[in-house]
Amino acid sequence: MKRQFFRAMRFLALAGALLPFLSFQAGAVELGMTPSHVVSLWTNINNVLLTVSKDLADGETFSKKLADMPPQAVTGKKPGDVLKKLVIFRERMDAMAGFVGIKFSKIYKDPDGGEVTPSVVYFNSGHILDTSVLMLHNFQPKRLISEFYTRHDLKGKTPDDAFAMIDLADRRILAIFDHAKDTVVSPKYLARLAETRLAENEKANNSEK
Secondary structure (H helix, E strand, C coil): CHHHHHHHHHHHHHHHHHHHHCCCCCCCCCCCCCHHHHHHHHHHHHHHHHHHHCCCCCHHHHHHHHHCCCCCCCCCCCHHHHHHHHHHHHHHHHHHHHHCCCCCCCCCCCCCCCCCCHHHHHHHHHHHHHHHHHHHHHHCCCCCCHHHHCCCCCCCCCHHHHHHHHHHHHHHHHHHHHHHHHHCCCHHHHHHHHHHHHHHHHHHHHHHC
16 A cells, blocks of 8 residues: 555656656657756655654754755766766665665666666656655654655756756765664675775875876
8 A cells, every 4th residue: 555655646746747748759768858857856855865864863963964965066967977876876775775675766777778868867766766755754654755746846957957966865875874874774785885985085086196
């Protein structure tokens, strides 16, 4: 029943978003979704993370710390770059969700293997939103979820904006890992993550020399 409810919520959200584009051919990967639609979904995902953070130790103070994190401006990003950043975050979200017994996010791929479009990014972002809301439900079983499926009235957003919102979510989930440690993710994953972050820092330092 719970999963049917979440599927119904996602169907309503997607139906409303796709309604203007139903004249496109069935199965088309590009359905008119734009970076603005993607930014809206990641605004919701960020809000899920902020809500989850309130249930952690020293929740109010920690949640405020996350809320004070600003998006970092980037330039020159393409949908393919946005998707790569999404994949990095999805791996972290799946580690956190899997820790509490929630299935990993579904992955949408262009069946024709074509160029990455905002629609491909949008569909994958929607799957991640579903996973994050299910994870939130684990922390707060009685909380209503409709606010996390808000369609924000955004216009003129670019892949740079979408990338920045995913990066913000990524920095927030890493802060959650650093703060809550093995109460939200497995020790094995934390050890692997520490090795990855160390290698990334060393690579960054070497590139600056």
